[in-house]
Amino acid sequence: MPPDSAVTAFRAALDRLREGDAAAAAVLCREALGVAPRDPDLLALLGASLVALREPSEALDSLHLAVEIAPGHPRAWEERGRALLQLRRVDEAVESLQKAVDLDPGSVATRRRLAQALVAQGKGEEADALLGREFDEGPAGRLLLQAASEQRAGRMRESEPLLRRVIEARPRDVNALRMLARVADEAERPAEAERLLRRVISLAPDFDDARLDLARVLKQRDKVEQAVESTSEVVTRSPRNPLAQYLHASMLALTRRYDESVAAYHESIRLRPDNPGAWIGLGHLLKTLGRQQEGIDAYREALKLRPEFGEVYWSLANLKTFRFTQEEIATMERCAADATLDEDALVHFRFALAKSREDEGRHEEAFSLYEEANSTQRMRVAFDPVDTQSQHERIRAVFTPDFLAARRATGRENEPVPIFIVGLPRSGSTLLEQILASHPLVEGTAELPDIARAISEITRRHPEQRYPQALARLSDAEIAGLGRDYLERTRRHRSGKPFFTDKMPNNFAAVGLIRLMLPQARIIDARRHPLDSCLGCYRQHFAQGQSFTYDLEELADFYLEYRRMMAHWSEVLPGQVLEIRYEDMVRDQEAQTRRLLEFCGLPWDERCLRFHETERAVRTASSEQVRLPLYDSALGRWRTYGEQLAPLIDILAPELQREGWEL
DSSP states (O other), X not given: XXXXXXXXXXXXXXXXXXXXXXXXXXXXXXXXXXXXXXXXXXXXHHHHHHHHTTOHHHHHHHHHHHHHHOTTOHHHHHHHHHHHHHTTOHHHHHHHHHHHHHHOTTOHHHHHHHHHHHHHTTOHHHHHHHHHXXXXXXXHHHHHHHHHHHHHTTOHHHHHHHHHHHHHHOTTOHHHHHHHHHHHHHTTOHHXXXXXXXXXXXXXXXXXXXXXXXXXXXXXXXXXXXXXXXXXXXXXXXXXXXXXXXXXHHHHHHTXXXXXXXXXXXXXXXXXXXXXXXXXXXXXXXXXXXXXXXXXXHHHHHHHHOTTOHHHHHHHHXXXXXXXXXXHHHHHHHHHTOTTSOHHHHHHHHHXXXXXXXXXTOHHHHHHHHHHHHHHHHTTSOOOHHHHHHHHHHHHHHSOHHHHHHTOOOOOTXXXXXXXXXXXXXXSHHHHHHHHHTSTTEEEEEOOOHHHHHHHHHHHHOTTTOTTGGGGGSOHHHHHHXXXXXXXXXXXXXXXXXXXXXXXXXXXXXXXXXXXXXXXXXXXXXXXXXXXXXXHHXXXXXXXXXXXXXXXXXXXXXXXXXXXXXXXXXXXXXXXXXXXEHHHHHHXXXXXXXXXXXXXXXXXXXXXXXXXXXXXXXXXXXXXXGGSOOOSTTTTGGGGXXXXXXXXXXXXXXXXXXXXXXX
16 A cells, blocks of 8 residues: 555544544554555554444454554554453553553553553552653653654654753653663664663662663673563563563573573463464574474464464474475465565565475475575675675784784683684584584583674774774783683583583684684684585575675675685694584594594593484574484585576685585
8 A cells, every 4th residue: 555545544544433433443444454454553543443342352453463563652552451451351451551651651541541450450549649640741741752753653863862851851751761772772872771771770660661671782782691680570570461571581591591481481472372472482492492393383373373474484494304384385475475575574485485495396496586585685684795805804914923923822720611613604513513512521502792792892992993903902911801701701601511612603704813812712614515505505594694695696705705714714823723524524423523522622422423312402593403313415405506506606616626625
C-alpha cells in the first residue's frame, strides 16, 4: 500500500472509531491490513476497535503483533492493557499499561487506566498516588511530550536537544533521563547510556524497565555478570513479567548458566506463550547445548505464532543436519518471492531455501538463491576491502623481526594458557576446538571478542596514532597488562582448567599482538581447501561480522589477504603458529590429533579421537556437525558449483597452484 493510502485508511478508521462506529473502524482496518499487514498503527487501531466491541481475545492477536513490530508504540501497549482487563488478566494488564505510561508519560488518560488496573489488582494506595501526581503542563512537560513523539517516530537524534533542556530544568526527571539513555545507546555511546540509566535507578529503584534497559547496555559493554544482576532484580520483584524473564534468560546463557537460562525461557513462555522471540531464543540455546530435537520443537512453536518468521527458517537450515518438510519448503518458496517482506526476512528465507535445494540435489537453483541472498545482504553491510588491505599493510609494517625481538614479553607462572584458533570461517576451526575441548585439561569456550577489545584499548590510550602504530608507545609492562586484562575478562568463560580455547577466526591479523600480550599462548591456523572454505562462507548467513563473505570477488581478495598475513607471521615468528589442514585431519585423524596436542603442550588422551561424544555448548554453525564422527562428504564440495564459482577461481588460481591445492 502506498504511504498516502495507508494514512488515508488509518484516518478514515480513526474517524469512525471516534464517531462511535467501532465495527466500521474494524472493517476499514482489516481491509487496509490486507495490503499492509505489518503496519503497527493500523494493527493498534484494529485492536482498539475490537476492544470497543468487547472482543478482547481477537484484539490481542493484532495488539501482540503491533508491540512486537513496534515495541515503542504506547497506544498499542495501552489497548493491549485494556483487552487484558476485559479478560480479567489483571496482572498482565498492569504490566502492559505501565509500559504505555513509561513510553508516553504525558498521557493523563493512560495513567488513569493504569490506576484503574491497580485498583483491580488490590493496590488502591498506588492508584491514589498515581492519580495524585498532576502532570506538569509547563515548558519542560511540553518538551518531554515532544521528545517522546520524536522517539516514537524513530527520530532519536532530534529528541536529544529537547531532552537535555528538560533535564536542565528538571534534573531528577527519570523519564527524561531514561529517554536520553536511549539516545546515547542508539548513537553507540554505551558508557553514557550506562551512566544515565544508573542515575535513573538511583532516583527510582523500582523502575523495572530502566533496569532492563541497563541490562542491555551492560551486555553491550561486556559486563554480563552485572547485566544478570540487573535482570535478576527485576524478575525477583516482578516474577510475572514475561519480558524480564525473557531478557534474564538470554543474559544467563551468556554466563554459561544454561540450566537456569532454559528455566527462565520456559517461565517467560509460560507467562506469555504467544511470544515467538522467546521460543526462538530457547531454540538457539537448546541447539547450542546439543538438544537438537527440543531446539527444533521450539523453533516450530515460533513458526506457529509467526509463519513468515524468516530467521527461524534459517535457524533450522543452519542446523546443517536438518531437513525441511515439503510444507515448510512451500512456505519458504512463497516468502522468498514476496517482495513486500523486509530485506532481513528475504535474506533469511533465500539462504534457508538454498540449503533445502542443496539437500534435494538442485544445485543450480540453490546457487541462484545464494546469489540473491548474498547480493541483498551485501548492500546492507559495511565492508571496505581497500581499507582492510591498508590495515593489514600497517600491521605488517609494524610487526617486524626487530620490533618483536625488542619487545619480548614474559608470562607469569601458573597463568592459564589460551589456545587461539584462527583462519577463515568454515575452515574446520570448530572441529579443532571440539577435539581440544575433549581433553580433560582444556576448556572449550567460544569465539571471544577480547583481542579486539585489547586493540581498541590501545587506540583509546593513543588516539593520535591508533593501532598498530600506537603499540610502539606502550611499555613492556603495559603490554603485559593487556594480557592480564584479557585473562581476567575471559575468566567468566572458564571453570579453572589450565588451558582454554579462543576460536575467533579474525584474530589471524593479531597473531603478533597475541604473542606479545600472552607469550604462553598457542596459535593454530585452521586451513581448508581455499575453494571449499570460501564456498562455505558464501553459503553461510553470519549473525554478525564477516561482512566480506557476501561477494565472491571480495571473498577471494580477503582470502588472499589472510594468506599474506599468515605468511608474514610465519616469516617473523617462525614455528610459532601450527597449520592444521581440515583435509589432513579427515584423512589421518590420529596423526593430526597427536600433532595438535603436542604443539599445545598437552599429553595424549584417547578422548580427543572421540570428540563427538563430548557434551558441551557449541555456538557456531558447525554445532551439530562436530557431534558426529569425522566424515569426508564435505571434501571437494566446491566442485559441485565449479562454473558458478568462476569469479572466485580466477582470482585464487595462482594461490591454488602455488600451494598445490587441487583444481
